[in-house]
Amino acid sequence: MTxxxxxxxxxxxxxxxxxxxVPRRLVVEPRETLAEVLRDRLDLRGAKVSxxxxxxxxxxxxxxxxxxxxxxxxxxxxDGRRVGTVEGLATDGELSPLQQAFIDQAAFQCGFxxxxxxxxxxxxxxxxxHPSRDDVVHGLEGNICxxxxxxxxxxxxxxxxxxxxPSSRREEVPAVTSAEAGGDPLDPGTEPVESQQ
Amino acid sequence: MRHVVTRPDVPAPIxxxxxxxxxxxxxxxxxxxxxxxxxxxxxxxxxLRSPYAHARIRRVDLDAARAHPGVIAVVSxxxxxxxxxxxxxxxxxxxxxxxxxxxxxxEPVVGVVAEDAVTAEEALRLIDIEWEPLPFVxxxxxxxxxxxxxxxxxxxxxxxxxxxxxxIRRTHANVCSSSRQAWGDIAAAFSDAHLxxxxxxxxxxxxxxxxxxYTALAQWSxxxxxxxxxxxHPYMVRDDLAHCFDLPLAKVRVVVPYVGGGYGSKSYxxxxxxxxxxxxxxxxxxxxxxxVEEAILTTRGDAATVRLRTAFDxxxxxxxxxxxxxxxxxxxxxxxxxxxxxxxxxxxxPYRILAxxxxxxxxxxxxxxxxxxRGFGAPQVTLAGESQLDEAAAKLGIDPLxxxxxxxxxPGERPWPKARGIDADLAGDLALAAEELGWDAPLPPGRGRGxxxxxxxxxxxxxxxxxxxxxxxxxxxxxxxxxxxxxxxxTVLAQIAAAEMGVELDRVHLIQSDTAAVSYDRSTGASxxxxxxxxxxxxxxxxxxxxxxxWATTALAPDGPAVExxxxxxxxxxxxxxWGEVVRAWFGGAAGEAVGRGYLRRSGxxxxxxxxxxxxxxxxxxxxxxxxxxxxxxxxxxVGDIGCAINPQTAEAQDVGAxxxxxxxxTLEELVYEDGNLLxxxxxxxxxxxxxxxxxxxxxxVERGDGVGVYGAKGGGEGALNPVAAAIANAVERAAGIRLRxxxxxxxxxxxxxxxxxxxxxx
Numbered sequence: 001m002t003x004x005x006x007x008x009x010x011x012x013x014x015x016x017x018x019x020x021x022v023p024r025r026l027v028v029e030p031r032e033t034l035a036e037v038l039r040d041r042l043d044l045r046g047a048k049v050s051x052x053x054x055x056x057x058x059x060x061x062x063x064x065x066x067x068x069x070x071x072x073x074x075x076x077x078x079d080g081r082r083v084g085t086v087e088g089l090a091t092d093g094e095l096s097p098l099q100q101a102f103i104d105q106a107a108f109q110c111g112f113x114x115x116x117x118x119x120x121x122x123x124x125x126x127x128x129x130h131p132s133r134d135d136v137v138h139g140l141e142g143n144i145c146x147x148x149x150x151x152x153x154x155x156x157x158x159x160x161x162x163x164x165x166p167s168s169r170r171e172e173v174p175a176v177t178s179a180e181a182g183g184d185p186l187d188p189g190t191e192p193v194e195s196q197q
Numbered sequence: 198m199r200h201v202v203t204r205p206d207v208p209a210p211i212x213x214x215x216x217x218x219x220x221x222x223x224x225x226x227x228x229x230x231x232x233x234x235x236x237x238x239x240x241x242x243x244x245l246r247s248p249y250a251h252a253r254i255r256r257v258d259l260d261a262a263r264a265h266p267g268v269i270a271v272v273s274x275x276x277x278x279x280x281x282x283x284x285x286x287x288x289x290x291x292x293x294x295x296x297x298x299x300x301x302x303x304e305p306v307v308g309v310v311a312e313d314a315v316t317a318e319e320a321l322r323l324i325d326i327e328w329e330p331l332p333f334v335x336x337x338x339x340x341x342x343x344x345x346x347x348x349x350x351x352x353x354x355x356x357x358x359x360x361x362x363x364x365i366r367r368t369h370a371n372v373c374s375s376s377r378q379a380w381g382d383i384a385a386a387f388s389d390a391h392l393x394x395x396x397x398x399x400x401x402x403x404x405x406x407x408x409x410x411y412t413a414l415a416q417w418s419x420x421x422x423x424x425x426x427x428x429x430h431p432y433m434v435r436d437d438l439a440h441c442f443d444l445p446l447a448k449v450r451v452v453v454p455y456v457g458g459g460y461g462s463k464s465y466x467x468x469x470x471x472x473x474x475x476x477x478x479x480x481x482x483x484x485x486x487x488x489v490e491e492a493i494l495t496t497r498g499d500a501a502t503v504r505l506r507t508a509f510d511x512x513x514x515x516x517x518x519x520x521x522x523x524x525x526x527x528x529x530x531x532x533x534x535x536x537x538x539x540x541x542x543x544x545x546x547p548y549r550i551l552a553x554x555x556x557x558x559x560x561x562x563x564x565x566x567x568x569x570x571r572g573f574g575a576p577q578v579t580l581a582g583e584s585q586l587d588e589a590a591a592k593l594g595i596d597p598l599x600x601x602x603x604x605x606x607x608p609g610e611r612p613w614p615k616a617r618g619i620d621a622d623l624a625g626d627l628a629l630a631a632e633e634l635g636w637d638a639p640l641p642p643g644r645g646r647g648x649x650x651x652x653x654x655x656x657x658x659x660x661x662x663x664x665x666x667x668x669x670x671x672x673x674x675x676x677x678x679x680x681x682x683x684x685x686x687x688t689v690l691a692q693i694a695a696a697e698m699g700v701e702l703d704r705v706h707l708i709q710s711d712t713a714a715v716s717y718d719r720s721t722g723a724s725x726x727x728x729x730x731x732x733x734x735x736x737x738x739x740x741x742x743x744x745x746x747x748w749a750t751t752a753l754a755p756d757g758p759a760v761e762x763x764x765x766x767x768x769x770x771x772x773x774x775x776w777g778e779v780v781r782a783w784f785g786g787a788a789g790e791a792v793g794r795g796y797l798r799r800s801g802x803x804x805x806x807x808x809x810x811x812x813x814x815x816x817x818x819x820x821x822x823x824x825x826x827x828x829x830x831x832x833x834x835x836v837g838d839i840g841c842a843i844n845p846q847t848a849e850a851q852d853v854g855a856x857x858x859x860x861x862x863x864t865l866e867e868l869v870y871e872d873g874n875l876l877x878x879x880x881x882x883x884x885x886x887x888x889x890x891x892x893x894x895x896x897x898x899v900e901r902g903d904g905v906g907v908y909g910a911k912g913g914g915e916g917a918l919n920p921v922a923a924a925i926a927n928a929v930e931r932a933a934g935i936r937l938r939x940x941x942x943x944x945x946x947x948x949x950x951x952x953x954x955x956x957x958x959x960x
Contacts (some may be wrong), residue, residue, distance in 0.1 A: 002487065002751070018399065021343070045226065045229070045233040046226020046227075048230070048232075048408070048409070048457070049904040050408040050409065050410070050489060050880075051230075051489050051879070051880035052488055052489065052655060053489075053880060053881060055880045055881055056408065056880055057264030058408055060404075062874075079426065085222075085226065086225065086226035087225065087226045089224075089225070090225055095221070095224065095225070099225065102220070102224045103216050103217065103220035103221070103224060103520055104216070104849050105219075106216075106217055106685075106846050107465070108217075108220075108223050108224070108683075109457070109458075109683035109684065109685065109850060109854065110229050110407070110408070110409070110456060110457050110458040110459075110682060110683030110685065111219065111222075111223030111455060111457070112230065112407075112409045112458060113408055114223050115226045115328060118224060122231045136888075137889060137891065138888070139888050140888045140891065141887050141888050142409065142887075143888075144406075144880075144885060144887060145408075146405075146406055146407065146408055146458050146460070146858070146885065147458060147850075147854045147856075148853065148854050149850075149854045149856065149857030149858075149886075149894075150857070150886075150887075150888045150891045151851040151853055151891060152850060152853075153888075154891075166717040169945050182270060
């Protein structure tokens with residue numbers, strides 16, 4: 001990918017960033033947000049803009065390892081700093097433990113909040129490698145997810161931390177008994193057999 | 198999760214919580230949503246919106262905006278005289294851009310297309326409009342007044358719409374439609390009653406907040422129109438676009454990439470006709486990406502006022518229910534006529550009721566339009582219906598759970614004449630909820646419990662097709678018009694195709710929601726996809742297998758031993774041939790493929806309506822802080838009665854998500870209008886649940902194989918939302934002795950109710 005270089009003028013500013021470990025030089029307008037620059041100039045479209053007001057967390061990216069809202073963080077303020085996005089989480093095609101935990105726990109549905117959620121959780125685990133459930137709940141309070149009801153997200157972060165959740169709920173294959181095949185589907189027939197997890 | 202399974206055995210990978218197939222794309226940022234797409238030459242649009250709730254447009258001056266450098270086109274209704282501006286699927290009343298007047302603050306009036314979004318935004322400020330403000334109606338009560346200002350001087354034309362088949366009835370100029378559900382002798386029911394419970398209940402105007410705001414990208418070519426959109430229903434959008442631009446259906450292509458949440462709010466047509474019109478005038482591909490603030494003004498949920506009376510005998514049997522429902526659909530009908538029909542159907546609840554009379558008026562007001570939203574009338578009416586069961590239980594001295602058990606429908610029993618019998622064991626579901634909640638355990642002071650139930654006539658219409666193909670190497674391509682909106686359809690439908698063709702899941706590719714590549718499906722909504730598209734895929738797979746057995750006879754055993762069908766191919770003599778071999782043998786080379794067709798309509802198993810009943814069964818334990826009025830949901834139990842969980846992980850996830858959304862609407866969420874202006878139309882002021890609102894969760898999945906779908910499946914994903922508000926209201930009554938009838942149950946409302954209780958004011 002070629003960097004976007006235009007002549008700086010009165011209304012333009014040259015900035016240097018290290019994005020996911022790669023040094024980038026760009027000329028931006030002072031009004032441009034970090035989310036705009038990442039998405040539209042660097043083609044890193046993982047971070048999503050939703051509320052556009054720093055309350056939903058969908059655009060969360062890391063600046064010097066701290067989570068910021070890309071929708072309101074000006075690109076010029078990232079000059080000389082390290083920027084981390086969801087595209088940088090996997091290394092050589094290998095998902096990070098947190099990404100894998102999100103898949104294991106189905107910690108997403110539509111996926112629109114997921115890039116921001118992953119970056120917020122990455123920062124959280126950086127600061128607290130062994131968080132309690134409460135730490136995770138409070139650490140992710142700034143990130144809205146409208147699909148999952150949060151429980152699988154909390155489970156995924158705890159899984160990635162090697163915490164107190166079982167590594168995968170995929171092991172929960174239920175005990176199954178057969179009612180008579182071909183029988184009346186409305187007939188309750190046999191007693192229920194249950195597996196409790 | 199507790200898992201209760203009594204259904205017959207199912208073939209792999211049915212019933213297996215395989216990882217979601219969209220997982221890697223969604224955790225790496227690779228998943229492309231509409232806003233992430235661009236096409237060469239793409240320009241950007243911004244919309245000028247009405248500042249008035251109701252006003253005539255006197256004069257529009259677009260010259261200065263047109264002269265602004267970088268502007269490509271500035272378009273008002275006057276520039277679109279070659280377009281059918283008014284669309285709508287049940288009632289055509291919605292102009293894609295305001296014509297002569299506006300009916301709500303936020304209505305699109307002018308569109309600007311420019312080289313970039315910032316330039317388009319700048320040009321909006323150069324547009325000059327002369328307005329003549331008109332008197333407006335704020336709410337349904339005002340709208341139904343004798344001299345109320347009328348929103349639609351000419352009623353919108355009714356359009357043939359499978360799913361809303363009754364004739365539109367208008368009882369007032371501001372009534373968009375009126376639906377009735379009635380049976381039995383209602384007068385006798387009330388005159389025989391030992392107890393009549395009466396009340397008025399309010400369900401708020403809510404915003405679905407799909408985190409991806411509405412976005413569309415339209416491109417015209419010599420061969421017609423292509424639109425990429427965040428919409429749930431590609432085929433419905435296609436139909437409206439063909440109507441607006443006078444195109445054959447075949448010349449409109451609608452593509453839906455990943456969708457950032459829908460919850461019903463992205464069903465039917467939204468901004469696609471406007472985007473296409475702007476692209477037509479600009480002569481360029483155009484992207485229109487709304488902000489969240491604009492999305493709120495595009496679609497919200499129907500607010501409801503429900504006046505309900507329920508008659509009981511001494512033992513708590515329900516003798517009759519009489520209700521009047523007013524739904525606030527805002528300025529346009531959208532899908533509210535159908536929401537109104539469903540609200541009328543769903544008010545009674547899954548109970549044996551001797552007589553019922555429900556009228557639901559869908560009422561126009563000068564507010565943002567309301568349409569489909571998860572639950573679809575059910576949350577609105579379930580608050581009323583389930584509240585009154587607990588009110589009656591208290592008055593009759595009966596345990597609320599026992600009262601429900603006494604009235605609940607048995608499996609197979611019809612809620613109303615001609616309706617499909619209930620395909621669920623509701624008493625069993627109640628028992629599971631009670632067990633998980635600890636219904637009989639002693640309550641600490643200040644705490645209360647509630648368990649509520651709902652059953653929705655769901656599934657919409659069985660108008661669904663699917664195509665399944667076997668390629669020359671034996672891998673499978675299934676294609677369907679159902680959209681992956683986060684619910685997991687891309688995983689579940691692939692599991693069904695794999696099971697039906699007897700191949701490994703990783704040999705199946707699923708194509709979804711591109712009208713140029715897949716065949717017709719009515720919609721992705723009403724919790725219908727797993728059930729109805731599942732059946733269509735099953736039918737296509739069976740059609741395919743039939744052909745392949747025939748091909749095997751022709752090509753592999755023309756004179757020889759009988760060909761026997763096996764799970765993953767055919768057996769000829771001692772040799773098992775997989776499907777790919779059959780295809781290659783029949784074509785006589787290394788190439789070719791076989792095509793199977795699946796059609797679903799009102800016939801056979803899906804002849805009866807509704808296609809299935811969607812069950813909601815939820816329990817809560819709450820505590821009430823009497824000093825602040827703050828309710829805390831301590832514990833939330835969901836019972837997902839879904840017949841067969843094709844993927845238990847995604848099924849459970851749907852229930853939890855739905856219940857948490859219901860919790861938001863019961864305790865936090867409400868759009869507030871004042872004098873025609875939305876006061877909290879942004880995410881600062883409109884609060885949705887966050888991690889810290891999450892209660893202790895207990896989930897139950899029940900699989901009894903009693904649904905109409907594949908392997909006894911039926912729909913889920915909305916049910917757990919519907920009873921949440923009522924369950925909380927009932928629990929709060931037991932905790933604090935107050936009866937809440939207006940959601941959301943904010944601290945202020947709860948605190949006021951506590952003050953009234955203490956002042957001894959009768960409620």
